[in-house]
Amino acid sequence: MMSETANPHLVHTELLTAEAERAAALLTGLSADDWDLEVPTCPGWTVRKVARHIGTAHRWATAMVRSGLREDPRKLDLGFPPGYDGYPDWIRAGAAALAREVAAAGADKPVWNWGPQPTAGAWARRMLHETAVHRGDMELALGRTPEYDPRLAAxxxxxxxxxxxxxxxxxxxxxxxxxxxxxxxxxxxxxxxxxxxxxxxxxxxxxxxxxxxxxxxxxxxxxxxxxxxxxxxxxxxxxxxxxxxxxxxxxxxxxxxxxxxxx
CATH class of the missing domain: 3.30.1050.10 (SCP2 sterol-binding domain)
Structure with missing residues (x-):
């Protein structure tokens, strides 16, 4: 069972970048109409809003790992893509930046967290599942069945x-x-x-x-x-x-x- 270890970023950040790649690949294949599909598992959200949420969460977590403090996402330069075709690379870049920051900081670095583990490594884990669950939301909106690595799901x-x-x-x-x-x-x-x-x-x-x-x-x-x-x-x-x-x-x-x- 995968859990917080001495170096959880070695596991969770690798899975995070893999999940971000899956989300990016999903977005790459969307038609123009798909972006405005309602997401039943996130009432009031569209596929586009879910995609923006994923990339925003990555950048928010990265800022907190860097500073160790709670950051206000409204004050971050999120660099939203100007068009739909920019979202896949934007998702990839956000996950990669977080993975690098956690690796540089060390998994045990004290970092503000609303959960029970206030460390950089806990943010890698949290963003892994934030990405994976919301990738599933987009797939469900598209009428597909999400599939997950069993280790990740457990x-x-x-x-x-x-x-x-x-x-x-x-x-x-x-x-x-x-x-x-x-x-x-x-x-x-x-x-x-x-x-x-x-x-x-x-x-x-x-x-x-x-x-x-x-x-x-x-x-x-x-x-x-x-x-x-x-x-x-x-x-x-x-x-x-x-x-x-x-x-x-x-x-x-x-x-x-x-x-x-x-x-």
Missing amino acids: DGVDEFLTVLPAAAAFSPRIRALTGDGETVHLHATDAVDAAGPEAEWLITLEPSGFRWSHTHAKGAAAVRGPVGELYLFVWGRRTPQAKEIEVLGDHTLLDHWVVNASF
Whole structure:
């Protein structure tokens, strides 16, 4: 399982630049009308807005890694492309700049972060999944099925569960993820060797919040499917009714999780 290591940028920045390349390739193949398509998984957004968001996020993270401080994206020179044909290279350049900055700074450099790990390496990981999930949003808008490296998808489930409690600062409904020991089990049904031996997650709701672990156990509610689909599920891109996953057990409990586990 990919996780924060002594040098996480060696893993996360490489995957980030690969994901940025996939997003850039997707944008290269768009027709003029595709840019204005509504993105169902990002209500009110178009494909163009998602693309701008990805490149903006890269440049925002780069500025913070460089300074170590929280930066205001409104004050950054984002260099938006003048036309659609400039977006692929703009996406590539933003990811490459972040990868270089993290490598130069060192993964353990203290950097402001809204999540639980205030380091440069954590921003590499956060931007990897920001890019991957939003690349999936654009593909879904185009009627395609997003595909992910199993290692990336498994790490993305880990990262989501790791940062979710901190996201309550700007998404207060996360604080409703409490209970009396109820459990939700996520079980990857494919590519376990590629994703790692721990491509299962057990989430336990407790009075003060939730905890999670890599555990093979029966949950009161369970979601089974390919690890890439579990990735999309935890990030709110697949509903419990989606045909790509199988839901077992307590549907009310799972609905409670889905409604509140988002930011």
